[in-house]
Amino acid sequence: MTEVRVPTLGESVTEATVATWFKKPGDAVAVDEMLCELETDKVTVEVPSPVAGTLSDIVAAEGETVGVDALLANISEGAAGAESAPAAKPEPAAEAKESSGGGESVDVMVPTLGESVSEATVSTWFKKVGDTVAQDEMLCELETDKVSVEVPAPAAGTLTEIVAEEGTTVQADAKLAVLSSGGAAVAAAPAPDEAAQGKQYQTPPAGDGGPGKDIKDGPAAEKAIAEAGIKREQVQGTGRDGRATKADVAAAVAAASAAPAASAPAAAPRAPVPAEDAGREERVKMTRLRQTIARRLKDAQNTAAILTTYNEVDMTETMALRKEYKDLFEKKHGARLGFMSFFTKACCHALKEVPEVNAEIDGNEIVYKNFVHMGIAAGTPQGLVVPVIRDADKMSFAEIEKAIAEKGKRARDGKLSMAEMQGGTFTISNGGVYGSLMSSPILNPPQSGILGMHKIQDRPMVINGEIKIRPMMYLALSYDHRIVDGKGAVTFLVRVKEALEDPRRLLMDL
Known part of the structure; x- marks a missing residue:
């Protein structure tokens, strides 16, 4: 039981x-x-x-x-x-033992992928059938919409069977491979009963109820239907008495979006490639992470009324303060003093004055966040990810710098968990590290604001009637104009500018 x-x-x-x-x-x-x-x-x-x-x-x-x-x-x-x-239901890499052949077979299962993630793609096998493996040695790598997951060997032995080859899409807790933990290779564990396997992955039939029969769906399903803008009749409920679940709504939305695509006129065919160029092209399938990035960015443009306002900030005082204290800061806190902690602090300061930039739309309601979970966009070899620093408004400069360094390293190594990339209320994107002088960042839904930082460049500026060379940076705030008015957006950006041009304002909460 x-x-x-x-x-x-x-x-x-x-x-x-x-x-x-x-x-x-x-x-x-x-x-x-x-x-x-x-x-x-x-x-x-x-x-x-x-x-x-x-x-x-x-x-x-x-x-x-x-x-x-x-x-x-x-x-x-x-x-x-x-x-x-x-x-x-076993833990990831659960065991299924048998005694034939003097050894035990151990099933290698898909590990827990994270909240709301139900499938992954097998990207790489590090071992092949017949290889000897040690316990906890990496067998393969899975790729989900957001993160890569390494699958370790649950026991020492020999890899006797690979069930899911590279490129295969597998469900949560599906079998990936079979290990023989004995000295001699044994027959692979018998495949699960087909009917039971089907039960695990197939949607059970709907009950006798359904739309039009006074069956009330759950609040999550009703909310999902309202947000998707579809009719209840389009959703095939699989719950008790035909009630719809969020998964049913997602399936209906996918089907609805696929139907117009199928009936729409075919896209213009790709122009024929000259024979001399054909051998110099390379066609590579998009990773799941890249597909998700593309979909979310386009969804943001389709959903939010994105507008961008710009300003520029004189970084003289912030750079001078950093230069004066960076060695002492690193000696005391064991972390380098960068610019990101200044920008994070300045944004938290500005968000208190303009709370709608730190809010989100939920149906017909605006949800104001009385905290700041700061998303810090980070470029990785696999694509853009946004780890979240929780309660950044309560953190010191040192705590922010340590958190950014730790999250950035985990992002580059592909070690971020799903939980570490969820729940952000505002995002900072630093294109300046790549040399960007000016850009318009795209919102990270459901957030209503994102700040774009750019490169610091010496430019001639008029200061008190005199032309002086100053280190200047362009700032860009993209915001959801549905809930953030132009006045609020400009005020936010001006407050960030003021805090960076005179960092003492942060100390005095001005």
């Missing part, structure tokens, strides 16, 4: 209300299939099934208020009366 409990609901959230049950006692459930939906004062949380089996009983009925880790239901694994129920 496996218990289904209330998951972590988020910082400062201690209880939730059971909004909708998608299954009833006696229903068969697959691994990760949605069981119910919880509603807190901030978000709606879907609760997936931790194992495949049968829903035995529901402990917390719809409408009940439950605390974190409270018991929601029980699931019996496998059919009643079966001699051996399937094992509970």
Whole structure:
């Protein structure tokens, strides 16, 4: 018997209300299939099934208020009366043992990919069939929409079978390979029962209910339908009595977007490549990360009313302050004093005065954030990622510099987790490190503002009637004009400029 409990609901959230049950006692459930939906004062949380089996009983009925880790239901694994129920859903790289041939076979499974990530692509195998591997040695690398995940060997032995070849898209907790942990290679573990395997990945049929039969969908599904701008009739509900889940809405949106693409006139064919150039081209498939970057950037342009305002800042005082204290700063704090901490502090200072730049649109409501989770855009060999520094408004210069250095290193090494790239409220992008003099950054949805930094360049400026050479930087603030007016955007950028041209203002909170 496996218990289904209330998951972590988020910082400062201690209880939730059971909004909708998608299954009833006696229903068969697959691994990760949605069981119910919880509603807190901030978000709606879907609760997936931790194992495949049968829903035995529901402990917390719809409408009940439950605390974190409270018991929601029980699931019996496998059919009643079966001699051996399937094992509970294993941890990443779980083991499936057999005794034939004097050794044990160990299944290598897809590890946990992160919240809302259900599939990945096998990008690289570091080992081939027949290779000997040590425990925790890297076997392969998976690529998701946001991060790369390395899969270590769960045991020492011999790689006897590769189930998912390079380029294969695999679901969460699918089998990747089989290891023989004995001395001699043994036969690969038998493939899972096809019917059970199908249950894990296929959407179960909808119930007898559905749209038009007085069946109320969960709040998360209703919100997703409203945000997607589609009709309920377009969504095929797979929950209890035909109720829709967020996954059903996502599938309907994907189908709706694919249909016009299929019926639209074909794009103009690519011009024929001259024979002498054909051998000099290289065609490479876009990585999942690059596809996601492309989709999110285009979605931002299609959704938000993006406008950019510009200003320039004289970096003389900030550069002088940094030069004077950088050695002492590094000696005391063990971190280099860069410009990013100044810009982060200046932005946090300005966001207090212009809170709409730190807000987001949620349906017909504006959500103002009384905290700053600062996204710092970082270019990596795999593409652009935005690690988030949480509660940056409460951090010191040293804490900010350490956090930026640590996140930047993890980003370059592909070690960032999904959680580290979620929840940002504002973003800073520094194109100046690549030599950019001027650009218009694109919003990072659902945020309403992003600051673009650029290269520092000596330019002649008129100071008190005299022409002087000053280190100048152009600043660009892109903002969502749906909730940020021009006055607020300009005020924000002016406050950032003032704080950098006179860093003492940050100390005096002016």
